[in-house]
Amino acid sequence: MAQHLYLYENISESLRCHIRQGNYRSGERLPSVRSLSRLFKVSVNTITQCFRQLEADGYIEVRPRSGVFVADTLPRQAPPAPIAHFPLLPVEVSLSEDILHFMEPHARPELVHLGIALPSPGLIAVDRALKTMREVTRTHSLEAWDYTHPHGHDRFTHQLSRRSIHYPVPINQGELLVTNGCMEGIELALRALTEPGDTVAVETPTYYGTLLALGVMRRRALEIPTHYRDGVCLYSLEQAFKRGQVKACLLSTNAQNPLGFTMSSERKRKLVDLAVRYDVPIIENDIWGDTVYAGEALPAKAYDETGMVIYCNSFSKTLMPGLRLGWVAPGRYHHRIRELKQISSITTASVPQLMMARLMENGFYAQHIQQLRSQLANQATHMAERVRACFPVNTRVDIPTGGCALWIGLPRGGDSRVLFEKALEAGIHVFPGSVFSAGSRHTSYLRLNAGNPCDDQLDSAIDRLGALAASL
């Protein structure tokens, strides 16, 4: 049995084996948390964690006051692959041409678009947003016309700072800088913190745009093993920090793309502690944070007492990608990032800021993301079920905690780059897992966009993908 990094995972896998082998059959009660904790010689908490995982995976049902029972129908999917162990070696990133190749079909309107992860405009009140844009150009024509302050428009940044009302460490309005989307913030942060040749720790798998940026900027990537539910492995991260080889860390803690996990508050806190202890700043890409299905998720930045976290976000995934409006809370790196911003785009456009200020002031945005969350959750659930039903046995797919990326593990030996080509011939654009790694990992994974409303066209596309996967 593969060795896992986390104790509870080893126990979960052991219990899963017992269930699969029929030692515990559907409907049978498992031993209690206390008795298992005695048996495995671990804490009650660890067993509870196992139960949470097995429940989420569909192996057990927790019936309050009755106990824990084996599920009536066992999942058809494979158990999660163990978190990979590999030597922590920084690598040059040269994905550029690869990514352009895999992105290119996005421009072809005749395809079913399951490639780029983005909520479809059908889920967004596009007309309402654009109507507000029209309103502000009428009511604030001079402000719309003029440059705004390099820090951003006061009304907009005021609303942004209010978002941190429930953070243990609130974000001060004066810390904020407004950017052209989330990626500008990330790029400014990378430039402020690192030089060409420096090493940046990233998750694996991670958003390909991160890897593209590192490649173009000639930074090296150190890929840290990342758990499909717990997030970046803090143990591995600490090892890398200890060796002093990491200049900065670039990751997501909420609804991570492509894995879909949201880190626990405890692990977010620990992450920030590590950054402080080893003096390695964290660039936090929270672009999917507002889509966490369960509602308001704090970022690691919420625990950042010493300004070691550069927080980056935008409205591209939740409201309007063509707006190009994002923001950064750069902590102690404010001065340098402000300088770099000011000599590039100088200030960010005025109209989008006025528009978003109004949509936040009148409560529209808060209401909108609530709806969006439940729609995305429904779509991701529906698609995951369809994939489980149509893809070969031992395909693995989890329901993400937010966002609209479905990360699908093909059965052993399946190469998603082959599936990419076959799917394209069949009129479907998907993303192979390899673009989410600088080091040619994840070739047996596939990412599907769950941003499209469920309809027959989508179902039939998944059916065809399933058949193609079976033919690999």
Add this chain to the structure above:
Amino acid sequence: MAQHLYLYENISESLRCHIRQGNYRSGERLPSVRSLSRLFKVSVNTITQCFRQLEADGYIEVRPRSGVFVADTLPRQAPPAPIAHFPLLPVEVSLSEDILHFMEPHARPELVHLGIALPSPGLIAVDRALKTMREVTRTHSLEAWDYTHPHGHDRFTHQLSRRSIHYPVPINQGELLVTNGCMEGIELALRALTEPGDTVAVETPTYYGTLLALGVMRRRALEIPTHYRDGVCLYSLEQAFKRGQVKACLLSTNAQNPLGFTMSSERKRKLVDLAVRYDVPIIENDIWGDTVYAGEALPAKAYDETGMVIYCNSFSKTLMPGLRLGWVAPGRYHHRIRELKQISSITTASVPQLMMARLMENGFYAQHIQQLRSQLANQATHMAERVRACFPVNTRVDIPTGGCALWIGLPRGGDSRVLFEKALEAGIHVFPGSVFSAGSRHTSYLRLNAGNPCDDQLDSAIDRLGALAASL
């Protein structure tokens, strides 16, 4: 007599002396072009050039078919300062705090704003522009919502490429990249061409944003003497190129800020030839190009057969600064600049591109800049006259060839940084000449914004400035 870099300048200065000393009095005819060319042993062209300069300076009147006469009223202003000779030494730029100090009053609404050079919104059909923005959000809501292609929106770049219809070397649509204003293009170009520590040749005086960028990016500036009417000294530039110390060149050829010159086609051609011969790329900042009063001025890029010129422009000075919409024609550096753009702001916002595409398609923009040119020319002329009337004798001010910067030479010993502080106390924001140099030059110069419509408030501000200048 100071030695000038250009032959015709020496001759002009000699003729000016004769006129000032009364050897030729008001209304008297000067010797003909032919006889002067024999006397000075120079070509007829050189004498014609002198006459052009003396006419522009107000010393002579050319009466067609009658000859050249000394003007009825001689100019009160000082003759142009000779082009400075100084050793060509690259310098570190550390203007950042200085510039912020001098820009800060721009945010104070109670002041008369003659600091930042920008046409006032009163000169711009702001409502028409914003109305078009509203229209495109109605008629193209999905395109407005979505990301555009990283190269930019096809309709927009198509219109941009058509602007080069009269260029000897036309700009191809496929070469273009859309940016967040002109400055993003310049910054991407600097990053593509140079590394920290490298030297970039710039004009002196030059736009302070250029110097700010070099400082923040830790590039060194090599200030090239620049003539108030002819532009950058090609002789000095060639000397610097020959020594191999220059990695790139960053300058303007049309309506340069702050001097206001437009280089002749011949000199633009020579500039491009130099770039090719010494393999030093040119970043051409053409942000004021559309405001050249005499109409369509070609950029140096128009003569760029080998892709050595990276052309940067935007609509910030001619239509709407808050739009943050610019473009680059990066010649042979297209690939690297596209890469750098794509990992930062990814794409440029959609709505501004749709809006500008429409305003160019329906001819509005072309008509608008024609009006703007004549308004700016009127304002600059009016202000220059007022300055001549109100400032101390021997103050120098020329009417620019475009844009809205008035570059004013205070009489010997005048320090414009002192004037900046005094003006501020008197409720007027101006820019001291020192921020237009990395090497503490131009302290006796002052830049005034001629972007505001002429009215009593403006006149009275100039009167007060004149009195303050006299008190220095």
